[in-house]
Amino acid sequence: MCAHVLVAEDDAMQAELIRRSLLAEGHTATVVHDGSAALDAVRRESPDLVVLDLMLPVIDGFGVCRVLRRSDDIPVLMLTARAAEEDVLLGLELGADDYMTKPYSPRELMARIRTVLRRSGRTADGRREAPVVRAAGIAVDPKRHEVRCDGEPVDCTPAEFQILLALAGEPERVFSRRQLLQCTRGFDRSSTERAVDVHIMNLRRKIEADPRRPVRLLTVFGVGYKLSGGRA
Numbered sequence: 600m601c602a603h604v605l606v607a608e609d610d611a612m613q614a615e616l617i618r619r620s621l622l623a624e625g626h627t628a629t630v631v632h633d634g635s636a637a638l639d640a641v642r643r644e645s646p647d648l649v650v651l652d653l654m655l656p657v658i659d660g661f662g663v664c665r666v667l668r669r670s671d672d673i674p675v676l677m678l679t680a681r682a683a684e685e686d687v688l689l690g691l692e693l694g695a696d697d698y699m700t701k702p703y704s705p706r707e708l709m710a711r712i713r714t715v716l717r718r719s720g721r722t723a724d725g726r727r728e729a730p731v732v733r734a735a736g737i738a739v740d741p742k743r744h745e746v747r748c749d750g751e752p753v754d755c756t757p758a759e760f761q762i763l764l765a766l767a768g769e770p771e772r773v774f775s776r777r778q779l780l781q782c783t784r785g786f787d788r789s790s791t792e793r794a795v796d797v798h799i800m801n802l803r804r805k806i807e808a809d810p811r812r813p814v815r816l817l818t819v820f821g822v823g824y825k826l827s828g829g830r831a
Contacts, residue, residue: 602626605646607637609655620705627781634658653679668694674715734770735815735828748806758783759798766826775823
């Protein structure tokens with residue numbers, strides 16, 4: 600599953616640069632521009648990591664981090680133009696996992712994000728390490744790149760595998776076409792959102808008893824797709 604990163608940055612140009620860099624790495628991103636919106640987005644979307652600017656309006660980065668650490672272990676990477684040692688130490692004491700001062704290069708930021716995800720028990724693509732992900736009678740093994748349905752092996756293309764891994768990782772969650780498309784980046788760069796429908800159709804042929812009447816891989820009209828059946 601692709602990592603979903605929340606970018607809390609009040610500078611619109613900086614935020615867009617970070618967003619584009621994340622997309623190029625195969626992640627998805629949500630961008631907000633103040634601390635209150637950042638906390639709302641964390642509660643609403645449960646991102647895998649927060650890139651948090653220190654000098655946010657409404658609630659600053661220190662305040663956001665303080666609130667997050669009361670009830671959440673989500674990784675936080677702080678960004679700021681303030682390089683004073685006391686600011687760095689305060690950010691780390693509040694629970695920030697890493698701290699970068701501006702200006703920074705996008706490449707270094709992406710490398711830091713990969714490191715923070717890895718330290719937090721996630722792989723480079725954002726998924727928490729697990730030998731097998733199971734849901735709705737489907738077993739997806741990211742280490743062996745194997746899929747089984749009701750115990751029987753299923754051959755999947757790389758793009759189909761990534762889509763199924765995302766769906767099985769969060770059963771009953773509805774994924775939009777765009778979110779699923781991001782999970783296929785690096786395998787099928789020319790795809791459009793409509794190509795996701797083809798991948799879903801092919802997956803249904805492989806995991807449904809009757810692909811025309813699916814009971815596992817369901818369409819949520821006007822929104823996207825979900826894997827129904829809960830964790831095995």
